[in-house]
Amino acid sequence: MSQFAQKSALIVDDSYTMRRIIINILEKIGMGTLFEAGDGKDALEILHREHIDLIVTDWNMPEMDGLALVKAVRGDEKLSKTPILMVTTENAKDDILNALRSGVDNYAVKPFTQEVIEEKISKLLGMR
Amino acid sequence: MIDNDETLVQAFLEEASDLGEDLIDNILALDSDRSSTEALNKVFRTAHTIKGSSSFLGMLPIAQLTHCAEDLLNKIRTGEIPYSDLHTDVLLGFADELERLLEFASRNEGTLADKDVMDALNNAHTPPTPSDNDATPDASTPDANTPDATMANTSTANNDATPDATMPDANSNPLDRKDSVRVSILNLEEASDLIGELVIARNRLNLLHSKINEKIGSAYLQEEVSTVVSEVSSLTTELQLSTTKMRLVPIGTIFRRFPRLVRDLSRKLNKPINLEISGETTGIDRSIIEYLTDPLIHIIRNACDHGLEHPDERLALGKTAEGTVTIAASYDKVFANITITDDGRGLHRDTIIAKGIANGLIESGELMSDKEVFNLIFEPGFSTAKDVTNVSGRGVGMDIVRSSIYALSGSITIHSTPNKGTTFDIRLPLTLAIIDAIIVDVGGDPFALPLHAVTEVANISFDEITMFDGSCFYRLREQTIPILILKTLYDIDSYQHGNNYALIILNVSHKSIGVLVDKVMTQEEIVVKPINHYFGMSKVTGFSGATILGNGQVCLIVDIESVVLALEDKDKRALFSGLEDRNCRTKDSLTGSLQSQGTHIAIVEDSSSDRRNIKSLLENEDGLSCSLFSDPISTLKSPEHFDLYVIDIVMEHGSGEMLALKLLKQGNNKPIIFISSKVDALNTALLPEGLKYTFMRKPLRQNEFIATIYKMIEQSTAPQQTQLGQQQDTNRTAGY
Numbered sequence: 001m002s003q004f005a006q007k008s009a010l011i012v013d014d015s016y017t018m019r020r021i022i023i024n025i026l027e028k029i030g031m032g033t034l035f036e037a038g039d040g041k042d043a044l045e046i047l048h049r050e051h052i053d054l055i056v057t058d059w060n061m062p063e064m065d066g067l068a069l070v071k072a073v074r075g076d077e078k079l080s081k082t083p084i085l086m087v088t089t090e091n092a093k094d095d096i097l098n099a100l101r102s103g104v105d106n107y108a109v110k111p112f113t114q115e116v117i118e119e120k121i122s123k124l125l126g127m128r
Numbered sequence: 129m130i131d132n133d134e135t136l137v138q139a140f141l142e143e144a145s146d147l148g149e150d151l152i153d154n155i156l157a158l159d160s161d162r163s164s165t166e167a168l169n170k171v172f173r174t175a176h177t178i179k180g181s182s183s184f185l186g187m188l189p190i191a192q193l194t195h196c197a198e199d200l201l202n203k204i205r206t207g208e209i210p211y212s213d214l215h216t217d218v219l220l221g222f223a224d225e226l227e228r229l230l231e232f233a234s235r236n237e238g239t240l241a242d243k244d245v246m247d248a249l250n251n252a253h254t255p256p257t258p259s260d261n262d263a264t265p266d267a268s269t270p271d272a273n274t275p276d277a278t279m280a281n282t283s284t285a286n287n288d289a290t291p292d293a294t295m296p297d298a299n300s301n302p303l304d305r306k307d308s309v310r311v312s313i314l315n316l317e318e319a320s321d322l323i324g325e326l327v328i329a330r331n332r333l334n335l336l337h338s339k340i341n342e343k344i345g346s347a348y349l350q351e352e353v354s355t356v357v358s359e360v361s362s363l364t365t366e367l368q369l370s371t372t373k374m375r376l377v378p379i380g381t382i383f384r385r386f387p388r389l390v391r392d393l394s395r396k397l398n399k400p401i402n403l404e405i406s407g408e409t410t411g412i413d414r415s416i417i418e419y420l421t422d423p424l425i426h427i428i429r430n431a432c433d434h435g436l437e438h439p440d441e442r443l444a445l446g447k448t449a450e451g452t453v454t455i456a457a458s459y460d461k462v463f464a465n466i467t468i469t470d471d472g473r474g475l476h477r478d479t480i481i482a483k484g485i486a487n488g489l490i491e492s493g494e495l496m497s498d499k500e501v502f503n504l505i506f507e508p509g510f511s512t513a514k515d516v517t518n519v520s521g522r523g524v525g526m527d528i529v530r531s532s533i534y535a536l537s538g539s540i541t542i543h544s545t546p547n548k549g550t551t552f553d554i555r556l557p558l559t560l561a562i563i564d565a566i567i568v569d570v571g572g573d574p575f576a577l578p579l580h581a582v583t584e585v586a587n588i589s590f591d592e593i594t595m596f597d598g599s600c601f602y603r604l605r606e607q608t609i610p611i612l613i614l615k616t617l618y619d620i621d622s623y624q625h626g627n628n629y630a631l632i633i634l635n636v637s638h639k640s641i642g643v644l645v646d647k648v649m650t651q652e653e654i655v656v657k658p659i660n661h662y663f664g665m666s667k668v669t670g671f672s673g674a675t676i677l678g679n680g681q682v683c684l685i686v687d688i689e690s691v692v693l694a695l696e697d698k699d700k701r702a703l704f705s706g707l708e709d710r711n712c713r714t715k716d717s718l719t720g721s722l723q724s725q726g727t728h729i730a731i732v733e734d735s736s737s738d739r740r741n742i743k744s745l746l747e748n749e750d751g752l753s754c755s756l757f758s759d760p761i762s763t764l765k766s767p768e769h770f771d772l773y774v775i776d777i778v779m780e781h782g783s784g785e786m787l788a789l790k791l792l793k794q795g796n797n798k799p800i801i802f803i804s805s806k807v808d809a810l811n812t813a814l815l816p817e818g819l820k821y822t823f824m825r826k827p828l829r830q831n832e833f834i835a836t837i838y839k840m841i842e843q844s845t846a847p848q849q850t851q852l853g854q855q856q857d858t859n860r861t862a863g864y
Contacts, residue, residue, distance in 0.1 A: 014173070017140040017181040024136070058180075060173050089180055089198065094206060111183035 002030020007125060008050065010035040012043040012057040012069065013087070022056055022087065022117075029118045040064025044072055047079055054124060055084045059095045066095075067102055074103040083124035087112070140181050141234050142310065144190075147174045148230060149384065151223045156387045159216040168211075171219065172201040178226070189241040190229050196249040197222045209253060218252045220388070221245050313414075316375060323364075323371050324655035327562060330364040331652060331678030333357060337737045338827065342805035347780045354736055365653075368562055373411070376558065379457045379464070380408025382421045386428060386455060393432040399439060400450040401432055407457035412464050413558060416536050420466075420556075423529040427468045427552050428453060430526075435472035435550055445547060447471070463580075464558055469551040475544040477501050483510065502542040506530040534689040537563075537578060537672070539636065565654045565675075567683060568632065568645040570614045574683040576654055576675060577643065581634045581688050585648055587750055588631045593644075599695075602631060602642050609633070610695050611642035614686070630748075636692050643691060648748045649830075652678060656685060727841060729754040730770040732763045732787060733803075734779040738826070742774065745830045752837070760787040770798055771841055777804040785814040792816050799840040803828065820844055 009031050013019045019036045026034055035050060037043035041064045046052070055073065059066035066086060073079045086099045086107040096107055106120050151174050158167040179194035197219070203209045225245040232239045337357045341350045383405050394401040412420070436442075436451035443449055454469040481493030484504045493501055504510055508527040533540045538556035557563070557580060564579035586604070593611065594601045600611045611631065632643045654675040672687040729746065731754050733739045739756045746752045755770070757763040759781040763773075773791070777784035784802050791798075799820040802810050810823050820843065824836060 015143060015177040015181055017136065017143050018177065018184075020136055020139055021181065021184045060169075060176050062170075062173070087180075089176060089183075089195075094202075110180040 002032075004029060004031045004121070004125070006032050007053040008033035008035065009054040009056060009121075010037065010043060010046055010050075010052045012037045012040065012055065012061070012066070014038050014058065014061040018058065018087075025114050025117050026056075028114055029121070031121075040066070040069035040072070043069055047073065047076075047082070052082060054121060055082055057084060057086055059086055059088050059099060066104075067098060070099065070103050085117075085120055085124060137185055137233075140185055140187075141230060144178050144181070144230050145227075145234075147178060148223065148227055149381075150174070151226070152220065152388050153384055155216060155219045155223060156391065158211070158219075159213075159391075162211045168201070168205060172198065172205055175201055175222075187229075187233055189239060190226070190233065193222065193225060193229060193241040193246060193249075196246050197226075200249050200252055203253060215252055218248045221248055311374075316414075320371055320375065323368050324562060324657075326364055327368055327653060327655050328676045328678075330361055332680060334361060334737065335678040338735065338741055339805075341735050341737065342826065350735065357737065372413070372558065372562070375413050375415070376411030377414045377417050378408055379410045379412050379417065379420075379466070382417060382424065383408050383455060383457070385421070385425075389425060389428060390432060390453060393429065397433060399432070399436055401436060402450050402452045404452060404454045405456070406454075410457035410459060410464055411558070412556065416556060419532055419536055423532045423554075424455075424466070424468070426526070426529050428455070431468060431470035431472065431550070435470035435474075437473050459558075460555075464556045466554040466556070467551055468554075469549060471549040474546040474548055474550055475502055475505070475542065476546060480504050498544075499542075502544060505542070506540075531689070534692075537580065537688070562653060562655050564651065565685065566632070566651050567649045567654075567677065568614075568630065569647045569649050570645050572646075574649060574677060574681055575614065575645070576652075576683050576685045577632055577634070578672075578685070578688060579651065581636060582632055583635045583640065584633045585748070586631045586633065587628060588644075589628055600644075604633065604640065604642070607640060609640045609642050611644055612691055612695050613644045615644075634688060634691070636688055641691065641695055643686075650744060654683070654685070727752050727771045727837070728769065729772045729774060729837065730757060730763060730766070730768070731755070731774045732757045732760065732779070732784070733774075733776040734758050734781070735776070738776070742828065742833075745828060745833055749834055752834075760790070763787060764790055764794065772798055772837060773800045775800055775802055777802050777809040778806075783814075785811055788819060788821070789814070789816055792819065799844045801836060801840060 004026075009026055011019050011022045011026070011034065013022065013036075016038075019038075023034055023036065035046050035052065037046055039061045040057075043055070043057070044064075047055075055069075057066050057069060064072075070084055073082060073084065083105045084103065086096070086104045087110060088095055088099075088107060090109050099107060105124055108116055108120060151171065154167050154170040154174070158164055158171060161167065175194045175197040179191055179198050182188075182190040182194065200209070200215075200218070204211055204215065209215075222245060225242050229239065229241060334357065337353070340353060344350050344353065386405065387403055390401050390403040431453050432451075436453070437445070437447075439449035442451065452471050455466070456469075457464060457466045459465075477493070477498060480501050481490070481496070481504075484490040484493065484501075484507075487509055489504060489507050489510065490496070505526045506529070508525065510525065510527065530540055533554055533556070536556055538554060540555075541553045542550065543553065544550040565576040566579055566582055566585070567574050567576050569575075586602075588602065592602060594603070594608075600613060601608050602611045603609075630645050630648045632645060632648070634641050634643060654677070656673040657675060670687055670690040671684045672689075673685045675683050675685060677683050729752060731739060731742050733742065733756070736758070739758070743754055743756060746754050754774075755766065755768055757766065759779060761781065764787070773788075775784040775787055784804075788800055788802075791800075797818070797820070799822075802821060802823045803826050804810065804823075805826040807825060815821065820840065822836060822840060824833065
């Protein structure tokens with residue numbers, strides 16, 4: 001049984017395809033429960049409703065973007081400790097810097113491999 | 129790496145092409161408002177998202193291309209590079225190339241990203257020198273992200289001169305596809321087809337219903353069956369309406385190409401052009417929309433190229449230097465209207481006439497109305513090679529535009545005022561799948577005419593048709609209209625001579641034309657089925673399709689465009705041989721007098737479908753009107769005066785014979801037609817002496833029924849009628 005079987009993750013990305021790609025990877029590494037949201041707003045709603053162990057989020061989104069989401073999560077007493085993994089492209093170096101400053105725990109550059117994600121998530125969930 | 133499974137690729141292609149569609153809009157929005165962070169972010173996000181996904185799916189050319197674009201856009205976003213005209217061109221080039229690559233990917237074919245486009249994206253990182261940019265000085269095009277608020281204001285002020293109504297507000301874009309799911313076209317077509325079949329079955333059921341009810345002994349069961357039949361009937365209509373809605377695509381999906389088109393034309397022609405678009409949400413059947421793009425593009429090209437003057441010319445006329453082209457779409461009941469207007473030089477009557485004469489289309493324009501003159505531009509052969517510029521000349525003339533619109537059962541008209549501009553009005557049905565039609569009889573075969581074109585139906589006789597120069601005309605009120613005898617067009621040999629015909633008046637492009645048929649049978653909602661593939665590869669002309677009627681008969685749908693063409697082409701206007709045969713004028717005069725007086729008939733029938741059927745038999749008969757009653761009591765209570773009663777013998781609340789007795793007791797001795805499905809239903813022993821009556825068996829046949837009505841009335845009023853009858857010979861036209 002996977003080490004992640006008891007864990008739940010929320011994938012936030014405005015691209016349907018990207019969500020499918022990330023979900024595919026998380027399913028393969030055996031993540032127990034998966035939620036998805038198309039923007040920060042929907043994400044917060046799910047975060048308030050469900051128990052989420054890990055947030056995997058895109059940075060550039062309409063409505064409420066990654067930065068706003070991270071700020072909202074970090075500013076919320078109940079959610080503030082939830083680990084956040086950001087996925088982005090290598091062009092957005094400023095974004096990465098901004099993201100890390102505002103409270104993102106780690107980031108992965110697209111296209112990432114299953115191994116990279118597995119390793120980063122293990123670290124974030126304190127399993128390694 | 130993750131699996132490249134098919135569904136993921138499919139999802140990516142759909143998402144990317146959705147994003148790609150908005151891309152050009154957003155680039156143009158950015159071009160017109162360079163301080164728009166929102167437009168810039170949207171363009172950036174598109175490149176960013178597509179790059180992210182394509183890199184996972186191993187679509188390297190797409191990933192490379194979007195990478196270059198993302199790189200450039202990121203620098204524009206951070207203010208590292210100020211946005212300039214050059215960027216709009218480069219980004220539009222990127223959008224086109226992306227579309228091309230996605231198309232290749234969707235066909236599963238490999239190709240490389242165009243090197244020139246990538247180079248252009250990479251080279252655009254260097255800020256342009258002032259000489260590169262003749263239109264706008266650098267100071268007025270600050271970057272959106274610069275913190276300097278005053279600079280952003282300058283930019284808005286600069287844009288105020290040309291208010292931009294083109295771009296729909298990004299936030300309230302009506303084409304946003306929230307709360308919707310994707311359905312494959314195949315599934316949608318299948319559903320439409322099935323509902324088409326259902327409509328046909330429903331029509332049959334309605335027809336059978338009355339017959340079934342005759343066989344059912346129990347009144348309770350009859351009632352139940354009637355309820356179910358009418359429920360199925362109305363549900364079918366609703367279902368059909370909602371599928372029609374499903375098939376509607378917002379016309380904005382094709383309008384969105386036009387800002388780009390007009391921008392390119394404006395540059396090529398060196399004319400500033402303002403484009404205004406409204407009504408993007410107007411929905412049109414997706415099968416229609418496909419064929420609409422090219423005609424619209426053609427009209428817009430013409431408007432920009434030929435319609436709008438050059439700026440100096442416009443200024444001399446006291447107009448603004450910038451010309452305006454307006455495209456608007458709206459609903460009008462079951463039609464969509466699209467108008468394309470320019471405020472240019474307008475059409476010049478004399479020039480068109482001169483050209484029409486030069487091209488041999490007309491001999492002289494003296495007697496022609498402006499409308500007729502303008503319509504010449506739709507004639508094949510009007511455009512000559514001389515006019516072909518590299519903008520408008522694409523080998524498609526306005527004649528193709530008109531025939532494309534006609535093929536969609538639509539119409540197109542021109543309005544134009546010299547120096548004020550030209551407007552093209554296009555009117556289209558919302559859907560082509562199911563149409564209302566009137567079914568006519570020609571030589572014993574049914575034909576359907578789309579109801580949207582029909583304005584009225586007249587009953588006419590031979591004498592009223594005028595022949596001139598091999599063509600037939602009919603005088604309808606103040607107007608002489610050309611008529612086509614359907615029989616001669618389709619060459620139906622079984623045609624039988626008679627003297628009374630139905631003339632269907634059609635309105636095509638604001639012109640009235642007539643189609644002569646034997647008679648009108650009914651009006652029905654029909655499901656249009658394409659017929660070409662039933663006839664092999666040969667193209668069937670004259671018919672736009674076929675349908676199956678409620679009675680199971682196959683019926684061809686007359687193509688209105690063919691009718692118009694046949695009227696225009698003298699060779700096809702066959703002579704109406706029966707026209708000289710005037711001996712046929714018979715007792716028409718008598719029925720004419722009765723009709724003009726108006727005959728009011730009471731129909732007493734407890735089956736609702738039978739009532740409806742009887743009513744429909746009388747509906748198309750001029751001079752006959754009827755009131756419907758479901759039981760004897762309401763009939764007796766009615767204060768109306770009737771010339772004749774049609775009474776069902778076996779009714780739930782009393783027999784027909786009893787009703788006849790009671791009527792007579794009231795002093796009412798009008799003739800009665802008893803009806804029943806059983807031959808021996810009428811108990812003549814119960815009937816009072818001196819009663820004028822006859823019996824007819826259900827189902828009633830229209831001809832026989834109407835003849836009987838006239839006969840009964842003639843008998844009961846004979847002494848007074850003969851005199852009047854001789855004066856009667858005027859046309860009897862009824863609004864349809």
